[in-house]
Amino acid sequence: MSPKTLYDKIWDAHVAHEGDDGTCLLYIDRHLVHEVTSPQAFEGLRMAGRTVHAPDKTIAVPDHNVPTTLDRAKGIENEESRIQVEALDKNAKDFGIHYYPVSDIRQGIVHIVGPEQGWTLPGMTVVCGDSHTATHGAFGALAHGIGTSEVEHVLATQTLIQKKSKNMKVEITGKLRPGVTAKDITLSVIGKTGTAGGTGYVIEYCGEAIRDLSMEGRMTVCNMAIEGGARAGLIAPDEKTYEYVMGRPHAPKGAQWEAALAWWKTLYSDPDAHWDKVVTIKGEDIAPVVTWGTSPEDVLPITASVPAPEDFTGGKVEAAKRSLEYMGLQPGTPLNQIKIDTVFIGSCTNGRIEDLRAAAAILKGKKIKDGLRAMVVPGSGLVRAQAEEEGLAQIFIDAGFEWRLAGCSMCLAMNPDQLSPGERCAATSNRNFEGRQGRGGRTHLMSPAMAAAAAVTGHLTDVRELM
Amino acid sequence: MDKFTKLSGIAAPLPLINVDTDMIIPKQFLKTIKRSGLGVNLFDEMRYDGEGNEIPDFVLNKPQYRNAEILVAGDNFGCGSSREHAPWALLDFGIRCVIAPSYADIFYNNCFKNGILPIVLPQEQVDILMKDAEKGANARIEIDLEAQTITSSDGEVFSFDVDSFKKHCLMNGLDDIGLTLEKAASIKSFESKLASERPWV
Numbered sequence: 001m002s003p004k005t006l007y008d009k010i011w012d013a014h015v016a017h018e019g020d021d022g023t024c025l026l027y028i029d030r031h032l033v034h035e036v037t038s039p040q041a042f043e044g045l046r047m048a049g050r051t052v053h054a055p056d057k058t059i060a061v062p063d064h065n066v067p068t069t070l071d072r073a074k075g076i077e078n079e080e081s082r083i084q085v086e087a088l089d090k091n092a093k094d095f096g097i098h099y100y101p102v103s104d105i106r107q108g109i110v111h112i113v114g115p116e117q118g119w120t121l122p123g124m125t126v127v128c129g130d131s132h133t134a135t136h137g138a139f140g141a142l143a144h145g146i147g148t149s150e151v152e153h154v155l156a157t158q159t160l161i162q163k164k165s166k167n168m169k170v171e172i173t174g175k176l177r178p179g180v181t182a183k184d185i186t187l188s189v190i191g192k193t194g195t196a197g198g199t200g201y202v203i204e205y206c207g208e209a210i211r212d213l214s215m216e217g218r219m220t221v222c223n224m225a226i227e228g229g230a231r232a233g234l235i236a237p238d239e240k241t242y243e244y245v246m247g248r249p250h251a252p253k254g255a256q257w258e259a260a261l262a263w264w265k266t267l268y269s270d271p272d273a274h275w276d277k278v279v280t281i282k283g284e285d286i287a288p289v290v291t292w293g294t295s296p297e298d299v300l301p302i303t304a305s306v307p308a309p310e311d312f313t314g315g316k317v318e319a320a321k322r323s324l325e326y327m328g329l330q331p332g333t334p335l336n337q338i339k340i341d342t343v344f345i346g347s348c349t350n351g352r353i354e355d356l357r358a359a360a361a362i363l364k365g366k367k368i369k370d371g372l373r374a375m376v377v378p379g380s381g382l383v384r385a386q387a388e389e390e391g392l393a394q395i396f397i398d399a400g401f402e403w404r405l406a407g408c409s410m411c412l413a414m415n416p417d418q419l420s421p422g423e424r425c426a427a428t429s430n431r432n433f434e435g436r437q438g439r440g441g442r443t444h445l446m447s448p449a450m451a452a453a454a455a456v457t458g459h460l461t462d463v464r465e466l467m
Numbered sequence: 468m469d470k471f472t473k474l475s476g477i478a479a480p481l482p483l484i485n486v487d488t489d490m491i492i493p494k495q496f497l498k499t500i501k502r503s504g505l506g507v508n509l510f511d512e513m514r515y516d517g518e519g520n521e522i523p524d525f526v527l528n529k530p531q532y533r534n535a536e537i538l539v540a541g542d543n544f545g546c547g548s549s550r551e552h553a554p555w556a557l558l559d560f561g562i563r564c565v566i567a568p569s570y571a572d573i574f575y576n577n578c579f580k581n582g583i584l585p586i587v588l589p590q591e592q593v594d595i596l597m598k599d600a601e602k603g604a605n606a607r608i609e610i611d612l613e614a615q616t617i618t619s620s621d622g623e624v625f626s627f628d629v630d631s632f633k634k635h636c637l638m639n640g641l642d643d644i645g646l647t648l649e650k651a652a653s654i655k656s657f658e659s660k661l662a663s664e665r666p667w668v
Contacts, residue, residue: 013665016650016653016654016657017650017653017654017657019632021630021631021632023630023632025647025650025653025654027654027657027658027661029668036497036498036550037497037549037550037551039500040500040501040502040551043500048644050644053654057668064497065498078498080498080499081498083498083500084498084500087500121667121668123665124668129549129551130548130549131547131548131549131573133549144573145548145549145573146549146573146576147549147550147551147554147573147576147577147580148502148551149551149577149580149581149643150576150577150580152644153643153644153647156644156647156648157644157647157648157651157654158654158658159647159654161632161643161646161647163630195485195543195546196485196542196543196546196569196571199543199569199570199571199572200572226573229543229546229571229572230572231572252667256666256667257667259665259666259667260665260667263665295485295487297485314484315482315483315484315541315542316484318482318483318484319483319484319485322483412489412494412548413494414494414495414497414498421517431487431489431547431548433487433489433490433547434487434489434490434512435489435490435493435512436489436494439493439512439517440517
């Protein structure tokens with residue numbers, strides 16, 4: 001048998017039909033659904049008189065539109081947002097799929113809820129009408145975003161029409177230096193390969209620095225595989241994975257657990273498997289980083305300065321010019337002198353318990369800079385509850401942060417959590433696109449620890465100075 | 468889905484790399500539960516100022532490009548979110564074809580589900596067509612999907628690659644779900660295998 005990558009193995013285990021031209025029907029083990037990209041798909045089913053093929057494998061939760069303020073039991077003020085969430089309430093009920101409504105403590109960002117509830121397991125195929133589905137790759141699951149037509153297709157058939165991607169290996173060797181986190185790894189990879197560097201590939205992240213990461217950190221790394229252009233990001237499961245999964249509500253139990261574990265242990269890339277592309281980065285070369293522009297590839301160590309358009313070539317020259325103008329930045333300005341107005345800690349990239357711990361460790365006994373707006377939005381109701389139990393919530397509140405309820409919030413600003421024009425934000429989310437966090441808003445992406453450090457000083461800051 | 472066979476239309480030049488889906492259709496327009504009506508908000512924040520007035524410099528606001536059916540753009544077009552609202556907005560505006568050196572994966576797939584043809588060409592050929600598009604309304608570009616060719620307004624012909632299955636679906640306006648349901652037996656047999664081999668799924 002020829003050697004296979006982890007991706008090859010998961011792919012092969014899910015092909016339900018293969019056409020002569022290599023077009024496959026890939027069987028989908030878990031379909032996650034949220035309110036923004038699903039209403040048209042459910043409507044399509046109704047119009048065609050179709051049902052959900054496997055409601056037991058379909059899990060829905062509202063996250064993008066939900067208010068994160070403490071008074072949200074009052075309901076959603078914005079009519080369109082309210083209608084979208086109500087549509088999901090109705091669709092979940094009508095089609096009999098698993099559902100965590102806004103009022104449920106288990107509600108949260110779909111990519112945090114899935115793993116938390118044990119829906120996401122190694123070796124599975126997981127899809128969702130959301131590009132950050134890549135997150136679930138941290139479990140060694142083949143997970144990627146799909147459009148609404150494909151959501152409808154999966155609802156109706158539990159399969160997806162797919163052609164296989166190529167294999168790319170991203171190896172992070174050795175140890176990380178103090179102050180460097182999973183977010184710095186994933187941003188640094190994108191900084192090196194570019195936002196289209198992974199196009200056409202499924203990435204497997206490996207190497208000692210990846211093995212050393214917790215499951216939370218691995219989810220952060222895989223979450224942003226899409227920002228590198230890849231269809232999906234994967235990390236082979238190991239003891240940390242099994243330990244995280246064991247005992248979760250929807251994880252297998254007893255004899256089924258043993259059977260599952262036996263299969264999961266075969267899920268790794270064979271030593272001489274073929275890679276179409278390999279990127280290697282030394283862990284010790286990764287610094288705490290921030291973004292300066294309007295593309296996630298605009299990454300630099302916090303110790304660097306704002307670049308000039310002429311530092312680039314090709315289409316990037318114009319793009320950099322446009323980014324600097326949008327961001328209101330002058331070339332040559334040291335990054336750690338850029339003053340901020342707002343701090344946002346949360347999102348499917350960095351809204352898990354470990355992220356809140358990392359930020360709280362920096363904030364403990366400190367106050368945020370006067371005049372700053374700062375908020376923490378836990379990734380799920382359960383993350384929020386745990387953070388309260390661990391005393392993290394009090395640290396945030398004492399520092400001057402708003403302590404919010406779970407949702408996507410200011411990562412994409414579909415709810416009222418938005419930036420105003422010109423407002424500059426240190427954000428732990430995943431996209432710094434123009435207008436992403438609100439029209440005219442300026443986003444700098446970074447790790448939770450770096451965002452906490454910026455909250456204390458009021459400007460982008462090297463977290464190592466506060467450690 | 469409307470069939471796509473041949474198209475002769477005005478091409479609008481958008482010489483930017485990394486045009487993301489937040490640019491194509493900002494999030495405030497994702498609150499709809501319909502697929503239609505998004506054309507007016509296509510490229511909203513580039514097209515209108517804070518008060519909702521048209522920004523005259525933006526390409527689709529120029530008189531010669533208001534009826535554009537083709538968009539010529541830079542590398543990595545459609546990067547970012549999976550929102551199918553991006554192709555819905557393009558289609559609702561009247562765009563049936565995008566020409567660029569590369570696309571983000573999800574956006575690329577989403578186009579085919581909506582009767583939009585995303586064509587990949589080498590940068591130098593995109594540069595030629597970008598120049599052609601800059602001539603305005605008199606420069607019509609012709610696309611022939613069957614022959615897989617693009618003809619510039621000067622008569623220069625470029626050929627392009629497209630996946631044969633995607634081409635077939637686009638040319639015949641086929642519904643993917645209908646096609647897949649023809650293979651229901653394969654899905655059923657896969658599911659019985661799954662139930663015995665990986666019952667925890």
